[in-house]
Amino acid sequence: VKILDSLAGMLAFLAGIVLFMLIGLIFTDVIFRYIFTAPILGVEDTMQMGMVAVIFGSAPHVWRNAEHIVVDLFPEYRIEWLRIMREVTIRFLIFSLMLIFTWQAWISAEESEFFGNATNMVEIPFQPFYLMIAVSAAFHAIVVLIEAFQICIGQEITPLVSDDTSGDES
Numbered sequence: 001v002k003i004l005d006s007l008a009g010m011l012a013f014l015a016g017i018v019l020f021m022l023i024g025l026i027f028t029d030v031i032f033r034y035i036f037t038a039p040i041l042g043v044e045d046t047m048q049m050g051m052v053a054v055i056f057g058s059a060p061h062v063w064r065n066a067e068h069i070v071v072d073l074f075p076e077y078r079i080e081w082l083r084i085m086r087e088v089t090i091r092f093l094i095f096s097l098m099l100i101f102t103w104q105a106w107i108s109a110e111e112s113e114f115f116g117n118a119t120n121m122v123e124i125p126f127q128p129f130y131l132m133i134a135v136s137a138a139f140h141a142i143v144v145l146i147e148a149f150q151i152c153i154g155q156e157i158t159p160l161v162s163d164d165t166s167g168d169e170s
Contacts, residue, residue: 001150001158004143008061011136015057022050042122049119052129056136060143063094084151091148098141105134 025043033039062068074090077083109130111117117126147157 001146004060004146005064007139008064008143011139012058012061015054018050018053018057022047022054025050042119042124045119045121045124049124049129053132056133059136060140063140064143087151088148091144091151095141095144095148098137098144101137102134102141105130105137109134 025040025046029040029043074086077086109127112126112130118124119126150157
């Protein structure tokens with residue numbers, strides 16, 4: 001599990017670097033556009049592809065640290081075996097969704113390579129980004145599956161969800 005946490009942290013760190021570079025690119029584009037009336041070609045394409053890297057690169061880390069948005073569609077149970085069933089069910093659903101993401105992203109990567117799909121302005125190829133989605137979703141599925149196994153054998157999942165209510169959650 002520590003290896004998975006380290007890998008998820010490394011992916012999130014790389015996603016943070018990409019986000020920082022995107023912020024710099026947007027800032028530079030705004031300066032060039034409004035001061036020098038010379039916008040940078042392909043900023044929109046680069047932003048779109050960069051955000052794919054940011055979102056899917058950070059998703060496993062966000063999940064492991066319970067920093068994602070939670071919608072309680074399933075009630076919280078105080079009875080231990082019901083709580084375990086709830087947690088395993090949630091992880092099974094997420095595991096299934098991540099497998100579907102992996103499968104569809106892989107198919108899209110193959111199709112985008114075959115058809116030569118790329119962005120409009122600077123022709124950034126889609127294939128590496130679809131592959132990144134596939135790999136990240138597969139990694140996320142593995143993380144969730146390991147967590148489900150840990151729950152089934154009675155281990156605590158670490159890092160635990162913080163009980164801090166000082167944030168802006170209601």
